[in-house]
Amino acid sequence: MRALDAADLLQIWERCLQAGLTDRMLVLLGAACPDVSPGELTEIPIGRRDALLLDLRALLFGPDLTGVADCPGCREPLEFALPAEYLRIRPDPPDPGVQQLEAGGLGVVFRVPTSSDLLPLGGSDTATARNQLLARCVLDASGKDGDHVGCRALPDDVAAAVSGCMSAADPQADIELALTCPSCGHEWAAPFDIASFLWAEIDACVLRLLRDVHVLARAYGWREPDVLALSPIRRSVYLELSQQ
Numbered sequence: 001m002r003a004l005d006a007a008d009l010l011q012i013w014e015r016c017l018q019a020g021l022t023d024r025m026l027v028l029l030g031a032a033c034p035d036v037s038p039g040e041l042t043e044i045p046i047g048r049r050d051a052l053l054l055d056l057r058a059l060l061f062g063p064d065l066t067g068v069a070d071c072p073g074c075r076e077p078l079e080f081a082l083p084a085e086y087l088r089i090r091p092d093p094p095d096p097g098v099q100q101l102e103a104g105g106l107g108v109v110f111r112v113p114t115s116s117d118l119l120p121l122g123g124s125d126t127a128t129a130r131n132q133l134l135a136r137c138v139l140d141a142s143g144k145d146g147d148h149v150g151c152r153a154l155p156d157d158v159a160a161a162v163s164g165c166m167s168a169a170d171p172q173a174d175i176e177l178a179l180t181c182p183s184c185g186h187e188w189a190a191p192f193d194i195a196s197f198l199w200a201e202i203d204a205c206v207l208r209l210l211r212d213v214h215v216l217a218r219a220y221g222w223r224e225p226d227v228l229a230l231s232p233i234r235r236s237v238y239l240e241l242s243q244q
Contacts, residue, residue: 047172073186103161
């Protein structure tokens with residue numbers, strides 16, 4: 001994996017403005033992992049993709065991360081900070097392959113989701129997205145008599161069992177943070193999505209870069225590539241000097 005510089009981030013950000021989150025992550029990883037084909041990236045399990053995103057995030061923004069979550073109890077915002085390594089499942093889990101389970105009198109064969117399964121979901125609500133994922137990832141479901149059951153006809157308890165087994169088979173794809181509100185003492189598990197978190201950081205970073213280009217271009221007449229080529233420290237010093 002290679003580090004992405006300021007020019008890379010600006011180009012990727014502009015290219016992906018109208019894209020969905022899954023597409024954005026595939027473009028990011030495609031730029032950072034040029035030795036891996038786009039087809040391979042699309043078909044790796046989501047947990048493995050998220051492990052790669054954690055690696056890329058560390059290259060871009062360092063080993064620690066900070067964020068904000070709203071307490072479900074009192075709605076107060078809670079700031080949290082932790083090393084990104086705390087979010088990694090160690091050792092990196094292998095591709096779980098095809099999985100099987102028995103639930104509700106049915107034998108179900110399934111695989112865990114990949115980016116190719118997430119791409120068609122778009123802005124689907126949670127229930128619709130879950131049903132569409134099951135339709136793509138359940139390979140077979142049959143009763144003891146051998147009769148096959150369509151994945152869309154799975155009873156709710158069986159569908160829930162399959163979803164739970166998917167999470168257990170690919171734990172890196174289902175990370176939660178144990179948080180406690182200092183205001184009211186409420187404790188809860190907050191889902192953490194590295195893809196959404198990383199894109200928010202990239203968006204904020206690019207907007208800062210564009211502001212820097214604007215200020216330094218006006219102050220010194222430099223072109224955008226000249227400003228982006230500066231190290232963050234030198235860019236910061238020139239920004240201070242330009243205000244004097």
